[in-house]
Amino acid sequence: MLWNAFLLALREIRRNVLRSILTILGVVIGVAAVIVMVTLGGGATQAVATQIETMGTNLLMIRMGQRMGPGSGIGVAPFKLEDAVALQRQVPSIRVLAPSANQTATAVAGNSSWATSVTGTDNRYLDVRNWPLAAGRVFSEGESRAGKAVCLIGATVQRELFGNQDPVGEKLRIKTMSCQVIGLLATKGQSSMGHDQDDLILMPLRTFQRRIAGNLDVTMIQVSIKEGESTEAAKADIERLMRERRKIGAGEQDDFSVRDMKELTDMLTGTTRILTTLLSAVAAVSLLVGGIGIMNIMLVSVTERTREIGIRLAIGALEREVLLQFLVEAVVLSSLGGILGILLALVAAVLLADVLQVPFIFNGGIVITAFLFSAAVGILFGYFPARRAARLDPIEALRRE
């Protein structure tokens, strides 16, 4: 019976191809919108997570001041190299840490100049940030200790100052200092906050303090926690030690911050997820509207086919057999819409992912869910017209022209 109802439904749909297509358009668009939203949202979340991961996992950042962003450390005592030494020695869960100081300065090479972020640090910075070299070599022990005028440059700086030319071995000038490029950092791309991570120059901390900053300040300490150690515990240890070293009394506020990259990841991916959910909900509403479209056409169809229903009832069709026939027709229609919607969504998602520079991640779960939902819409909105058909009085129905 079910199979016969299915065949009948296909025949009815074929008879009214244009009407059927228009009927299911709402469901097609609804399903497609839901899948596209969820797929792209998933891609965006993934992209944020990956970008943060490129900054190094188990990473803590110790900054001056409480807020994030520029200007937060103004009026606050800076860190010293000794703080880093003490942390490394006294907090056992720290795998490696990298003290650094930073300033914006203009670098000049040949006829090109480029304002960039100049950071004084050492090789541990590359370790903490999980950042390999694309060419050249890292700082030697001697260069770091003696504060030699050597530097590593990011991909953006290389492009702006040297173009396609190999920068390794070339000289560039920062303020009054001439500096030899000994290596090129691998490309990291944009950070999750939208700033270009490749726009920087690294040099030994000692060189930076003496030749650029003119003081012995350390403005940031980045810490990498040992695998398997609790980030929370390490954070607490660091905070206790730093309060002690900075002589912050009980009850006083920290004048520094220790931030966990995981917090940041959660915050940003959380935001993306909320947005995805909201957009998907809006898309789901259009799926419901599509369902109402199906109900409308099924009601029209029942009216048009009143005589047919009368004939079927007269020759012995049971109420539930007529109900099933119309219900199956509605479900076949809406499922067809679901299938078309899925195909449309996959094409659209691949194209949009490319345009929006978000990875396309196939989400089988949402495809199946959307399909089942479209079938459910058919049952939900097909039931009322089907029941109306089944309850028709055969005598009345046969009289209808």
Next chain:
Amino acid sequence: MTAEAPVTTSPLDPPAPILVEFRQVTKVYGQGAAAMRALDGVDLRIREGEFVAVMGPSGSGKSTAMNILGCLDTPSGGSYRFQDAAVETLSRDQRARLRRNYLGFVFQGFNLLNRTSALENVELPLIYRHIPAAERRARARAALALVGLTGWEDHTPGELSGGQQQRVAIARAIVTQPRLLLADEPTGNLDSARSHEIMDLLTGLNRDRAITILMVTHEPEMAEYAHRVIHFRDGRVTE
């Protein structure tokens, strides 16, 4: 009153068993002062193998009687026995099963499914009997052959003449081998020559296949094909 007549071809045979029986059947439409008695205490008995014509002016209650006989409607009072079943006590689904298993309908307006081939139209009642597709097809072809439509199986009603359409409808009605064939003015939409062809067909089915036939008609000429005629007037049987 009971309309009864010898049925079988030889008067020496014992009377055939009773197939359907009305006892004081009434049908009232509406309520109170506006109530209209379409059937007013009808007694009726039809034996197996009979060919009965029903005549009467419009509004005489014959259509109402046909609807009740066809289990499409239920009486307001009295009893209707079909074989051993008290139809007035059956549910809608039970009546549908009765129609499916024992009744065949032929309508004045043919009532075939449009845009559906003759073969599929004839197959339709078999679908509701859950008969496998191959057997369904074979039986539908045989029924079409019986009404002389071999070669027309794939034509849709729109491609057939009125007489042919009524043959398809008859094939649909007899494909289930019903006990009772109800024909509501089967020749009402046909010219005289086609009408006689259809009547010959019905007579043949009644004679050769022992199908009991109850036929409503306006034309005395057509009623002459029947063994006996029942007249309706003002909701009563008058003969």
